[in-house]
Amino acid sequence: MKLSVVTPSFGQGKFLENAIISVLKAERVPDEYFVIDGGSQDGSVEIIRGFSDQLSGWVSESDRGQADAINKGFACCTGDILAWLNSDDRIKPDAYRLVMDAFEKDPNLVLVYGDVESIDSQGAVFNRQTFRQYDQNDLACFNIISQPGVFFRRSAWLNAGPLDEGYQFLLDHHLWLRLAPQGKILYLPQVLAQARYHADAKNIAHAAEFGAEAFKIVEWLRTQPAYRELIEQNEKSVLAGSHSIDAFYQVEAGRYKAGFMAALLAARYDVKSIQRNYKRAFLGLLGMLGLEGLKTVYHRARKKTLHG
Numbered sequence: 001m002k003l004s005v006v007t008p009s010f011g012q013g014k015f016l017e018n019a020i021i022s023v024l025k026a027e028r029v030p031d032e033y034f035v036i037d038g039g040s041q042d043g044s045v046e047i048i049r050g051f052s053d054q055l056s057g058w059v060s061e062s063d064r065g066q067a068d069a070i071n072k073g074f075a076c077c078t079g080d081i082l083a084w085l086n087s088d089d090r091i092k093p094d095a096y097r098l099v100m101d102a103f104e105k106d107p108n109l110v111l112v113y114g115d116v117e118s119i120d121s122q123g124a125v126f127n128r129q130t131f132r133q134y135d136q137n138d139l140a141c142f143n144i145i146s147q148p149g150v151f152f153r154r155s156a157w158l159n160a161g162p163l164d165e166g167y168q169f170l171l172d173h174h175l176w177l178r179l180a181p182q183g184k185i186l187y188l189p190q191v192l193a194q195a196r197y198h199a200d201a202k203n204i205a206h207a208a209e210f211g212a213e214a215f216k217i218v219e220w221l222r223t224q225p226a227y228r229e230l231i232e233q234n235e236k237s238v239l240a241g242s243h244s245i246d247a248f249y250q251v252e253a254g255r256y257k258a259g260f261m262a263a264l265l266a267a268r269y270d271v272k273s274i275q276r277n278y279k280r281a282f283l284g285l286l287g288m289l290g291l292e293g294l295k296t297v298y299h300r301a302r303k304k305t306l307h308g
Contacts, residue, residue, distance in 0.1 A: 004030060004077035004083075005033050006077065006085075007023070007084065007087055008038070008087065010038035012044065013042040020035065024054050027093050033054075034055065034056050038069055039060055044087075045060045071165075081154065082152055085193070088196040089148045089196055090193065091148070095193060098190060098192070111185045113187060114149045114187065114188040115129060115149065116146035118197055129146050133187040134185060139173070140221055141234075142242055144245065149191075152179050157179065167216070168213070169210045174220070177227075208258075214241075218238060218242050240273040241273075243263070243273075244276050247259050247266060
């Protein structure tokens with residue numbers, strides 16, 4: 001069984017080498033590894049050239065964004081299992097071995113995921129994003145899994161179609177929702193990757209825009225036969241989940257009133273969401289009041305939990 005990995009990159013020269021090395025130094029090196037750069041002018045090309053003899057292929061040319069770059073890379077892949085690692089993230093040394101063992105043991109698996117450590121711009125770990133076993137309905141209710149720790153069958157990806165370029169921020173979650181109905185999902189309770197949080201990362205620089213894409217996904221779910229029963233029977237949980245995502249990222253972006261209101265809306269649809277959102281609502285309220293020392297309080301809370 002073959003593993004193919006793609007690294008999309010644009011303007012991440014300061015982190016790119018670290019990402020590539022983490023892949024090439026893994027206990028089980030991918031059978032194929034492609035780096036797809038979007039025409040960076042920050043020294044990225046020189047970095048990629050330095051590893052060219054260890055890559056299956058690479059390109060540096062303008063593209064239409066992250067989804068286009070990943071799709072371009074996957075189109076070159078022939079492996080049974082696919083994954084992508086963004087140029088500011090890192091894979092853990094034993095991740096590929098653990099994941100491939102899981103896929104080889106169960107031919108019905110279409111998607112495997114694990115925990116992901118949060119690291120800062122210097123590579124220091126400040127949090128572990130811990131998940132649990134989800135099914136497709138959990139994903140539809142916006143229980144988010146962290147993309148660097150996700151792997152899936154190429155056959156399922158071919159059936160689902162490429163990443164939708166209409167999504168910029170939740171493009172990964174949209175793909176998981178299209179893969180999940182095709183077979184079994186497995187959670188591995190090990191740290192598989194590290195996701196870097198820095199000022200230029202999408203989850204920081206564009207945090208306020210994630211909610212809009214969550215609402216867009218809700219409307220898409222309404223059109224999907226695989227999710228029709230869930231929407232009919234448990235629509236409020238889906239809506240609560242979308243507003244929970246909005247609450248998290250609005251607070252992340254410093255839009256405290258919007259975050260507080262989103263948390264209240266989530267609770268209106270499903271009172272159980274209070275447990276998921278109480279920190280976001282509290283931090284949103286503090287921000288609305290303009291209390292001194294908010295940033296310190298917020299970042300301490302954020303280090304304890306992300307996406308939780």
